[in-house]
Amino acid sequence: xxxxxxxxxxxxxxxxHVAGRRILAAEFLxxxxxxxxxxxxxxxxxxxRRVIALRRRGKFLLxxxxxxxxxxxxxxMTGKLLMGAEPGPHTHAIITLESGALLYDDSRQFxxxxxxxxxxxxxxxxxxxxxxxxxxxxxxGLRKRRTRLKALLLDQRFLRGLGNIYADEALFRARIHPFAxxxxxxxxxxxxxxxxxxxVLGEAIAAGGSSIxxxxxxxxxxxxxxxxxxxxxxxxxxxxxxxxxxxxxxxxQRGTHYCPRCQRR
DNA sequence: ATCGGTACCTGCACGC
DNA sequence: TGCGTGCAGGTACCGA
Numbered sequence: 350x351x352x353x354x355x356x357x358x359x360x361x362x363x364x365x366h367v368a369g370r371r372i373l374a375a376e377f378l379x380x381x382x383x384x385x386x387x388x389x390x391x392x393x394x395x396x397x398r399r400v401i402a403l404r405r406r407g408k409f410l411l412x413x414x415x416x417x418x419x420x421x422x423x424x425x426m427t428g429k430l431l432m433g434a435e436p437g438p439h440t441h442a443i444i445t446l447e448s449g450a451l452l453y454d455d456s457r458q459f460x461x462x463x464x465x466x467x468x469x470x471x472x473x474x475x476x477x478x479x480x481x482x483x484x485x486x487x488x489x490g491l492r493k494r495r496t497r498l499k500a501l502l503l504d505q506r507f508l509r510g511l512g513n514i515y516a517d518e519a520l521f522r523a524r525i526h527p528f529a530x531x532x533x534x535x536x537x538x539x540x541x542x543x544x545x546x547x548x549v550l551g552e553a554i555a556a557g558g559s560s561i562x563x564x565x566x567x568x569x570x571x572x573x574x575x576x577x578x579x580x581x582x583x584x585x586x587x588x589x590x591x592x593x594x595x596x597x598x599x600x601x602q603r604g605t606h607y608c609p610r611c612q613r614r
Numbered sequence: 615a616t617c618g619g620t621a622c623c624t625g626c627a628c629g630c
Numbered sequence: 631t632g633c634g635t636g637c638a639g640g641t642a643c644c645g646a
Contacts, residue, residue, distance in 0.1 A: 425623095495616085562638075
């Protein structure tokens, strides 16, 4: 489900409910999403602790807690954090704060909740934030990689936060074929790609993210950027620029949508 | 060291 | 109605 714009929307929607609030209790109902963490120990360490801040790094959310602890949350494909909702069959954690109950729901269980004493390696080794990186650093990163651009945009060590939707949408806006080799992009196309990424992420955040099937923010509100997708899941529909039917192919086993006319090899 | 392919899970849409 | 298939916003791990 959630890529950078969705996770940022969730962060903004939750921040007023959690920042500065104390955790009264925590309950963990699913071992899988804890990735080896001990549910009772996590609950004991969380209870009574105040949340200092809620930050985002790429697609990760970090609840920064008193005493330097970090509750790390990744939403995987179907993870949701919901304030004041009723628990359902896929509710795997209930964190009760002074301000109400925060639920973690995740039907596919690809997400995770972990408690760390410091920023874990998985987060530390992420690439730069796409809305903060400068063009020169972005272009240097491109030159080092001989892989296809679509695969590179999904690689969180290159940039953190892009996923399948925004990789396809950025490549379309930059008019670059998803199979193009990163290291062979000239400065002009590299610039177009950089600008397209910044533009599409900014518009998506402003729209509250893309609700394809079930994404909602922390207050249960849907985003509406899905109505502005130009290629993602528009296979066979006319390109908004030239009318050519949008094509679907596979890159690194991920569905990849592009206009064969606007995005030449 | 870098790549692509596979596995992990559930739910849904589709064709028969 | 029910069953099989393929697909879905994610990452980690494996072997080449």
